[in-house]
Amino acid sequence: MINKTYKVEQIKERKVKKYYIKTFGCQMNVYDSQRVAAILEQLGFSAAASLPQADIVIFNTCHIREKAAEKVFSDLGRLNLIKEERAAQGKDTIIGLIGCVVQAEDEQIAKRAPFVDFALGPLTYHRLPEVLAKISRRKGTTIIDTEFPVESKFDFLPANHSHSGCSYLAIQEGCNNFCTYCVVPYTRGVETSRPVEDVIQEAKRLVDEGSVELNLLGQNVNSYHGEDSSGKERNLAYLLRRLNDIEGLKRIRYTTSYPADVNDDLIACHHDLPKLMPYLHLPIQSGSDSILKAMNRRHTSGQYLEIIAKLREANPNLGFSSDFIVGFPGETDKDFQATLDVVNQVKYIQAFSFKYSRRAGTPAALMPNQVEEKIKKERLEILQKLLFSYQLKFNKESIGKVMPVLFENKGRHKGQLIGRTPYMQNLHAELGKEYMNKIVNIKITEATTNSLSGIKEGE
Numbered sequence: 124m125i126n127k128t129y130k131v132e133q134i135k136e137r138k139v140k141k142y143y144i145k146t147f148g149c150q151m152n153v154y155d156s157q158r159v160a161a162i163l164e165q166l167g168f169s170a171a172a173s174l175p176q177a178d179i180v181i182f183n184t185c186h187i188r189e190k191a192a193e194k195v196f197s198d199l200g201r202l203n204l205i206k207e208e209r210a211a212q213g214k215d216t217i218i219g220l221i222g223c224v225v226q227a228e229d230e231q232i233a234k235r236a237p238f239v240d241f242a243l244g245p246l247t248y249h250r251l252p253e254v255l256a257k258i259s260r261r262k263g264t265t266i267i268d269t270e271f272p273v274e275s276k277f278d279f280l281p282a283n284h285s286h287s288g289c290s291y292l293a294i295q296e297g298c299n300n301f302c303t304y305c306v307v308p309y310t311r312g313v314e315t316s317r318p319v320e321d322v323i324q325e326a327k328r329l330v331d332e333g334s335v336e337l338n339l340l341g342q343n344v345n346s347y348h349g350e351d352s353s354g355k356e357r358n359l360a361y362l363l364r365r366l367n368d369i370e371g372l373k374r375i376r377y378t379t380s381y382p383a384d385v386n387d388d389l390i391a392c393h394h395d396l397p398k399l400m401p402y403l404h405l406p407i408q409s410g411s412d413s414i415l416k417a418m419n420r421r422h423t424s425g426q427y428l429e430i431i432a433k434l435r436e437a438n439p440n441l442g443f444s445s446d447f448i449v450g451f452p453g454e455t456d457k458d459f460q461a462t463l464d465v466v467n468q469v470k471y472i473q474a475f476s477f478k479y480s481r482r483a484g485t486p487a488a489l490m491p492n493q494v495e496e497k498i499k500k501e502r503l504e505i506l507q508k509l510l511f512s513y514q515l516k517f518n519k520e521s522i523g524k525v526m527p528v529l530f531e532n533k534g535r536h537k538g539q540l541i542g543r544t545p546y547m548q549n550l551h552a553e554l555g556k557e558y559m560n561k562i563v564n565i566k567i568t569e570a571t572t573n574s575l576s577g578i579k580e581g582e
């Protein structure tokens with residue numbers, strides 16, 4: 124691991140002291156924001172309690188659907204007003220834009236938001252110190268860096284810290300799958316995996332600092348192929364087995380997996396590893412084979428169901444979740460029915476479903492037979508109703524059971540904590556803050572579609 128000494132004096136000259144990072148999008152962005160915060164803290168900044176108090180505001184952005192990307196630009200407009208208000212009080216504000224919107228729309232930024240001081244694509248965050256130093260010399264222009272560098276940012280970023288009982292840990296980045304609707308291969312680049320020992324070292328540090336759960340992240344996490352210390356490529360199953368041996372670590376999760384890359388070795392982990400949680404996010408997107416083909420997914424619905432069956436054989440207690448897209452170009456009622464059929468077979472315990480969003484530069488955006496908005500809306504409503512019914516059923520069946528819950532947040536009321544069950548269900552319970560970041564056995568007493576409540580076992 125290479126460590127760099129940053130030029131702190133150059134930053135101090137600007138009297139910039141507080142930072143605020145607003146994160147949009149996926150868990151990888153949450154993780155990246157934590158690492159960017161670690162850079163800023165190393166440079167002497169501290170977290171601002173609210174956005175208007177910050178001397179540097181960074182938006183970490185998402186480009187996955189049109190709505191997500193447009194929200195960034197409307198929020199940026201509001202941010203500029205705050206920058207102007209602060210300027211009237213004699214306070215300087217640096218505005219930074221990072222994440223997938225930057226990678227995809229680098230040419231648009233200077234036009235649509237010229238007040239942005241710097242913009243960095245997802246693979247260049249380690250260059251932030253140099254960029255901040257440059258800003259003082261190049262006032263009034265936007266510094267943009269959207270290179271896919273040869274070096275790995277992970278080799279240069281300062282160590283991140285455990286923020287709660289559960290920490291994210293990025294082990295893989297980028298995607299080679301090129302699903303025809305998706306921007307990720309263009310925004311995050313080709314698949315790269317972090318070396319095994321780097322991951323183990325980060326995991327041990329996070330556990331030493333109080334994390335009892337690790338959620339391994341990657342755009343296509345189960346295609347992990349990091350090198351071990353002898354230079355041999357190792358897969359996700361190997362990594363999970365190594366992590367399972369870390370003392371003090373209680374729970375392991377990984378997300379997001381690509382169905383065609385689930386191999387027998389990984390399936391065996393769900394039988395063998397007690398720390399691996401009985402919940403797996405395995406997106407199918409559509410139940411129709413012709414739509415899956417048009418999406419360039421490397422699996423049929425039959426193959427997907429076979430993988431689910433094998434996983435259930437390895438661990439009969441496994442619960443599944445998925446992502447779905449409705450209204451992909453050319454999707455007929457029959458195709459949509461095939462998606463509902465898969466839902467009825469798998470009985471997902473949670474799911475994320477979206478209307479297809481046309482993304483410039485992706486092959487599906489140019490496909491004929493784009494589906495009308497009205498039909499997309501109708502299909503999404505039907506699908507979500509079905510998904511929620513299974514989610515509610517699963518949650519209701521939890522009533523009366525005792526589950527180990529990891530508490531991570533304060534509840535709305537005093538004396539209440541919110542945590543997650545092994546199945547990623549949200550649960551709230553009346554508990555003192557001494558139970559924060561701890562795993563507590565909770566007897567489930569009530570359930571709705573989105574959350575459970577319960578009491579500490581024995582009380």
Ligand code: SAH
Pocket residue numbers: 187188304305306307341342343379380381406408446447448477478479480481482
């Ligand atoms: N790497 C992950 C997640 C990618 S983005 C995976 O492959 O599963 C998360 C989800 O957003 C995808 O699974 C997909 O369901 C959805 N998504 C991606 N592009 C989309 C688009 N153009 N329109 C609607 N939903 C999209």
Ligand code: SF4
Pocket residue numbers: 298299300301302305306307308342343381
């Ligand atoms: Fe996008 Fe497909 Fe890669 Fe997931 S697997 S990130 S949906 S291209």
Ligand code: F3S
Pocket residue numbers: 147148149150151152184185186187222223306307310311342
């Ligand atoms: Fe969004 Fe980029 Fe994640 S597009 S979903 S922030 S990988």
